[in-house]
Amino acid sequence: MTDGEFKPYVPASTSMPELTVKALLLGVVMAIVLGAANAYLGMKVGLTVAATFPAAVVAMAALRVFKGNILEENIARTTASVGESLVAGAIFTIPAFVISGAWPEFNLRDAILIMGIGGVLGVLFVIILRRTLVVEADLQFPESVAAAEIVKAGQKGQTGAGLVFAAMGVAAVWEMIKNAAGTQLIQDSLTRFVHFGRSSIDILGRKIEYSGGILLATPEASPMVMGVGFIVGLRISSVLFCGAVTGWLLLVPLAIFLNPSLAPIGEASGYIDLAVEIWFKQIRPLAVGTMIVSAFYTLYTLRGSLLNGIQKAVAGFGGGSEGGEVERTDKDLNIKGVFLAIGVMAIPMFLLYRYFSASTGPALLLTVVMLILGILFAAVAGYLVGLVGNSNNPISGLTLSALVISAVLMVMMGVTGVHGVAAVLGVAGVVCCAAGVAGDMMQDFKVGHILGGTPWRMQIGEIIGVVAAAIVLPVLLMVLDEAYTIGSVALPAPQAGLMALMAQGIVGGEMAWPLVIVGMLFGVALILIKAPAPMLIAVGMYLPFQTTSAVFAGGVIRAILDWFMKKKNATEEEQKKGENSGILVASGLIAGQSLMAVLLAFVVLFEQAKLGLAEGEHLLPHFGHSFGLSLLVYPLLLGLLVWLPLKRMRN
Numbered sequence: 001m002t003d004g005e006f007k008p009y010v011p012a013s014t015s016m017p018e019l020t021v022k023a024l025l026l027g028v029v030m031a032i033v034l035g036a037a038n039a040y041l042g043m044k045v046g047l048t049v050a051a052t053f054p055a056a057v058v059a060m061a062a063l064r065v066f067k068g069n070i071l072e073e074n075i076a077r078t079t080a081s082v083g084e085s086l087v088a089g090a091i092f093t094i095p096a097f098v099i100s101g102a103w104p105e106f107n108l109r110d111a112i113l114i115m116g117i118g119g120v121l122g123v124l125f126v127i128i129l130r131r132t133l134v135v136e137a138d139l140q141f142p143e144s145v146a147a148a149e150i151v152k153a154g155q156k157g158q159t160g161a162g163l164v165f166a167a168m169g170v171a172a173v174w175e176m177i178k179n180a181a182g183t184q185l186i187q188d189s190l191t192r193f194v195h196f197g198r199s200s201i202d203i204l205g206r207k208i209e210y211s212g213g214i215l216l217a218t219p220e221a222s223p224m225v226m227g228v229g230f231i232v233g234l235r236i237s238s239v240l241f242c243g244a245v246t247g248w249l250l251l252v253p254l255a256i257f258l259n260p261s262l263a264p265i266g267e268a269s270g271y272i273d274l275a276v277e278i279w280f281k282q283i284r285p286l287a288v289g290t291m292i293v294s295a296f297y298t299l300y301t302l303r304g305s306l307l308n309g310i311q312k313a314v315a316g317f318g319g320g321s322e323g324g325e326v327e328r329t330d331k332d333l334n335i336k337g338v339f340l341a342i343g344v345m346a347i348p349m350f351l352l353y354r355y356f357s358a359s360t361g362p363a364l365l366l367t368v369v370m371l372i373l374g375i376l377f378a379a380v381a382g383y384l385v386g387l388v389g390n391s392n393n394p395i396s397g398l399t400l401s402a403l404v405i406s407a408v409l410m411v412m413m414g415v416t417g418v419h420g421v422a423a424v425l426g427v428a429g430v431v432c433c434a435a436g437v438a439g440d441m442m443q444d445f446k447v448g449h450i451l452g453g454t455p456w457r458m459q460i461g462e463i464i465g466v467v468a469a470a471i472v473l474p475v476l477l478m479v480l481d482e483a484y485t486i487g488s489v490a491l492p493a494p495q496a497g498l499m500a501l502m503a504q505g506i507v508g509g510e511m512a513w514p515l516v517i518v519g520m521l522f523g524v525a526l527i528l529i530k531a532p533a534p535m536l537i538a539v540g541m542y543l544p545f546q547t548t549s550a551v552f553a554g555g556v557i558r559a560i561l562d563w564f565m566k567k568k569n570a571t572e573e574e575q576k577k578g579e580n581s582g583i584l585v586a587s588g589l590i591a592g593q594s595l596m597a598v599l600l601a602f603v604v605l606f607e608q609a610k611l612g613l614a615e616g617e618h619l620l621p622h623f624g625h626s627f628g629l630s631l632l633v634y635p636l637l638l639g640l641l642v643w644l645p646l647k648r649m650r651n
Contacts (some may be wrong), residue, residue, distance in 0.1 A: 027079025118433025167588025229554020243540020334569020
């Protein structure tokens with residue numbers, strides 16, 4: 001599609017209110033709220049969901065009350081979605097400071113600086129590339145087209161906001177009943193260790209008796225986690241679950257059998273503790289090795305797209321919208337001002353790296369490296385979003401590449417230990433935030449391009465959203481860490497664990513190389529047999545079994561919906577309506593339970609301060625008294641995610 005053939009929904013000649021106070025305020029509030037939800041979700045499950053769809057729906061519903069128009073809705077949506085994208089980049093790296101020990105405790109100031117610098121640079125980089133990738137490149141932008149269609153449909157009738165808010169309420173009540181002090185009604189999961197019996201073996205003339213078995217657990221009773229599985233679908237959730245089966249039902253039992261001296265004496269609960277300990281200290285480092293190989297293999301398989309993205313970036317340097325008469329729908333912020341702003345942002349970035357590395361030369365080198373990698377990776381992220389959508393943007397692989405490059409440079413310059421680890425994670429954090437924002441913004445620009453939004457106004461909205469999110473969301477990350485402990489079973493943060501282990505291993509010399517190398521060889525084996533998505537398999541091994549099996553349960557529910565739609569001979573339009581309804585409900589479930597978990601984290605801190613409880617001790621139990629009540633989650637979700645979409649499909 002060439003620019004000359006394209007006609008936006010709102011013509012360029014039409015002038016209407018766009019960058020208004022009400023649109024910006026709504027966008028900033030949604031950026032913080034949706035960012036908070038994704039912060040908890042990402043560290044809990046290892047996946048985030050794009051905020052473009054729920055943000056579009058909520059913006060339409062809210063601004064309709066205040067008589068807002070479609071372009072104001074576009075500004076609110078694009079300002080809101082940047083909160084999700086910024087926190088998606090942040091949770092891959094900032095928790096690594098805590099996990100690696102580079103921060104003895106969560107450092108709020110440094111987190112704000114990393115997110116602010118990375119987010120603003122991501123916006124500035126994408127402004128340079130907007131016309132090249134959105135207008136001139138022949139990219140499909142599948143998710144952008146879908147979001148634009150939802151907005152267009154909202155101008156003619158129902159917005160679907162009722163589905164989102166109702167699902168948010170249901171999930172929030174569920175989380176409150178499950179975890180609030182004094183209720184203790186719903187148990188997350190039922191865990192049992194099944195013995196395979198006792199046996200003996202002669203080794204070098206010694207008779208050794210041993211016993212073993214397997215740890216079985218039910219899926220977590222979580223509308224949020226199952227909602228993630230519903231959105232990603234059966235295929236992706238199945239691959240993730242394969243990793244859980246490999247880690248928990250193969251490698252953990254194997255470790256118990258091969259190490260008879262580890263067998264606990266007493267009840268089965270001792271075996272449960274042993275299995276969790278083996279997973280935490282042996283299987284997770286092995287999974288990290290698989291993630292490393294998988295990340296670089298992903299980049300290798302996308303090498304053609306990556307090179308094209310880099311070429312587009314170089315070509316985009318000569319672009320811009322200066323000179324001559326420019327239509328409203330094609331006008332960016334002044335390109336010279338953008339380059340000047342990038343130079344200005346390099347100053348606080350250098351000072352931050354100087355503080356981390358405690359050395360001027362390495363800090364200057366890291367600043368140059370970050371600027372080069374930032375613009376290239378922003379181009380790559382934007383290109384891949386146009387190709388396969390923002391949900392498949394491999395920013396973790398891009399960030400890992402930046403981390404490895406920075407770590408090698410720091411070792412070469414003699415910066416090691418805690419300072420080296422912090423400096424390397426600082427580069428990774430800024431690059432990851434920039435790439436995350438870049439991918440999301442490119443998707444937003446395409447939506448705005450289809451609807452007829454004004455690019456420079458959207459760009460101002462994005463900068464405001466980034467700054468607001470960078471100030472507020474680190475506070476929420478700190479609260480989540482103090483309430484649930486980042487890196488624990490409750491909040492595993494798998495990608496951040498990978499970044500921490502890599503930084504410690506290369507710069508700090510603390511990597512568990514034998515386990516990591518075994519994991520890397522396992523990753524090679526997965527690639528050789530052409531296993532689908534080795535990275536997802538590794539993430540499945542890294543996460544608790546209850547979580548991954550719940551994601552799989554959500555994927556099965558999505559498959560049930562698809563089966564019923566096919567059985568009812570639904571038309572393509574009806575299927576699309578049913579799927580959109582289900583996705584909106586799932587988005588509401590994710591947002592509702594995530595936000596309630598964040599709210600309860602504040603309750604934890606309040607109770608600690610009020611009652612003088614020790615750190616890590618609080619009144620919110622992780623497990624309740626009744627597992628039977630947790631089974632209610634299945635008929636509840638079948639009603640919300642299958643029956644309701646089917647009903648709306650035919651309505």
